[in-house]
Amino acid sequence: MFAVTILGNNSAIPTVDRHPTAQVVTCNDQLLLIDCGEGTQVQMVLYKIRRSRIKHIFISHLHGDHYFGLIGLLNSLSLLGRTEPLIIHAPPELEPILQLQLEASYTQLKFPLSFVALREEAAGVIVQERDLEVSFFPVKHRIACFGFIIAQQRRKRKIILEQALAYEIPSAFYTQLQEGADYQRKDGVLVKNNWVTLPPAPGKKYVYCADTIYDEELIPHMAGADLVYHETTYLNALAERAAERFHSTSVQAATLAARAGAKRLLIGHFSSKYTELQPFLDECVPVFTNTELSIEGATFLI
Amino acid sequence: MFAVTILGNNSAIPTVDRHPTAQVVTCNDQLLLIDCGEGTQVQMVLYKIRRSRIKHIFISHLHGDHYFGLIGLLNSLSLLGRTEPLIIHAPPELEPILQLQLEASYTQLKFPLSFVALREEAAGVIVQERDLEVSFFPVKHRIACFGFIIAQQRRKRKIILEQALAYEIPSAFYTQLQEGADYQRKDGVLVKNNWVTLPPAPGKKYVYCADTIYDEELIPHMAGADLVYHETTYLNALAERAAERFHSTSVQAATLAARAGAKRLLIGHFSSKYTELQPFLDECVPVFTNTELSIEGATFLI
Structure with a gap:
């Protein structure tokens, strides 16, 4: 099993049915959490994600809509009795934020928590397990921000x-x-x-491009991916605003997916200004046919 | 208009239909937010609370289920264009936590944010306006924790x-x-x-007792209140566990309300272990008739 489940598909201002960014990748028997906006732990309950099976959490960058739900999730895991270690891969400024919050409530988590600091100069492999390899790469956003490549390693000849x-x-x-x-x-x-x-069939590859301006330097990371997630905060009419805010449009994401030869494209991080999501698909499909909307609760096989 | 709307009624581990503590008090033309657990901003959208009309926010204590939603709310208020000042009344450790999170994302809020530090030795009036007076008092919990008395001042003779x-x-x-x-x-x-x-009729009084162990020293604060909110994390069978964790039971809350001569009692902060809330009411009513369950989305006139 190699799949991604969407828990949040919205950009900064959350609303009742559109939550900030969070995705769960199922890779064989473990779950990986990518980003953790406010409300992620409740979305996990709603969509029956087994929180206890998460060992690695990846935070792309420190805009709140990508991590404000993390401290609440950690607290709940501890209250629920977790004892297995948990590893957070994130920009280094996250660790003191979490520590300060734990100290303010005199909370001792019941499980070992460790941090792997994501720094641009160290881009590369961060998780190497028997059936899984995760690497990260820098993307261009307003603050330090990273994408992730999750590769399922096939073991069986x-x-x-x-x-x-x-x-x-x-x-x-x-x-x-x-x-x-x-x-x-x-x-x-x-x-x-x-x-x-x-030899084992080559594994499959999921590429998560995080929040990013349109950037052709992403193409090598996306190349040959079975599934690419690329943000589309805006429709194409707002390409100028997208560039100003270091975000992307529908057509830009589809263009990169096509040029990278990706097999499928998943789009998300929709601005709250849009109440309908179909126009995003309508703009992408003519450029890259295999585009899908990240709908909350939906699971996409990779 | 003097009323309280419940946005969250659960204790620490939130779930799909039971959120951590948050309440909005409507006093004439302004709104006051008391506590702000994760997801509060979305509950405000769901229950049509006009976030822009909040000027004062009160945080009882720094257990996460009472404030993890605050940073997200501040971010959203700024993105939504707020320019009016906002005042947060909270234990002093909250300010550096919020500042660190704002710094990590290079966020400059578009409105002036100020902090009033709640310290036990300074208990008393913290807001004195033409038609509103708010004071705070210490309660006994595992960490520094405060209750609030919100008094509506009648102006019209x-x-x-x-x-x-x-x-x-x-x-x-x-x-x-x-x-x-x-x-x-x-x-x-x-x-x-x-x-x-x-002369104007005397104003009405809402007393919010926060998270607290059973404590008869609360009686003078609750005395004569039109509505008292008191936590009931546990049913009476778990009185021992309640005491260990500095929480209260149904019967304890009802006993205090009766002894204080309060007019009505609102109970909440129910442990996630209980799926049904009716037993809380069943235990309180024989001790204090005018008890009501804090149900999310419900508004109680004071």
Whole structure:
């Protein structure tokens, strides 16, 4: 399972049915939280996200609509009895903000909390696990801001069925074949794993571009992604305002996705001034067909 | 108009339909916000509270469920174009927390923000306006915590209608009579205001007791209040746990309201462990008849 669930799709001013940015990525058996605007913990309850399964939280930048919900989530996780470590990847100014709030209430979280500081000069891989790799890259916004590449690593080698049958390997051994084991036949023949399997299929890639001005330097990060999230704060008529505020428009996001050869594009961070979202899709699709609106509660398979 | 609207009635862990503590008091033409848990700004949109009409915000204490929504509200007020000053009355540790968050995003609020530090030794009147007086008092909780007394000051003198008619004062002058003016008759007689009016009726009083352990020292503050809000985190069976955590039960709140001679009691801050609220009422009413549940979105006239 590799998928992203949208918990918030709005820009700065939240309203009843449009929350500030938060997304949960499901990668095999763990959940990753990207950004955590105010109200994220309640959205998690509403959409049945198992908060306890989150180990890594990524905060793109310190505009409030991307992190004001974090302190409340940490508090609730502690009250709910979490004891597993939690790692927050964020610009370094976040740590003292959270610490000050914990100190003001004499709160001792019941789980170990650690911080990984995102700094432009250190861009690259920040999480490397058996079936997951996360890296970050700087994007151009009004303050320090980072995008994330989440790559699902496939572990299982692919069995070449006709070869496995020809060597008379029992199907009970297939799971071990997928994990790279050789097979010792009773007649003394050692069947080497690479005679009957191929390397794991390449993993899939989700690229989260955070809040950003239109920037062609994002193209290499987006290249070949199975799914790209790119903000579209404004429709194309407000391209000038978008540039002033270091945000993007529908057409700009679609243009980058097309030039990067991404497979699909997910758009969000819609300005509160728009009550209808369909026009965003109407402007993107002619430029990049496989565009989808980030709708709260929706899950997109990657 | 003197009323309180409930925006949140839950204790620490919020859920979809039970938000952390926040209340809006309408006093004549202004709104006062008491506590501001996460999600308060969206509750204000949902219940059509005119955020721009808030001038004073009161934060009882720095447990997150009473203030995590404040920074988001301030941000949104600024983005919405507010320019009028805003005054926050809170324990002094709140100011650096908010400042650090504003600095991290290089945010300059578009309105003047000032802080009044609540310290136990200074308990007393903090707002004194033409038609409103607010004072605060310490309550016993795990950290520094304060209750508030909001008194509506009546301005208009009461006209003694038969006297006004006897002196042949035209009804067009009644508004001025209410404001204390004498009436000069054409025949030369000066009708003194106190011949035809009585002093303004005494104002009404709302007492907000914040998060508190059962404490008989609250009785003098609650005495004679038209409406008292007192927390009931637990039902009576958990009186021991309530005491350990410096919270109260249903029966304890009702007992204090009865002993103080309050007119009505409003209960809230229900633990998330309770899915049904009716049992709180069932336990209070036998002890204090005029008890009401704080239901989100409900407005109680004072």
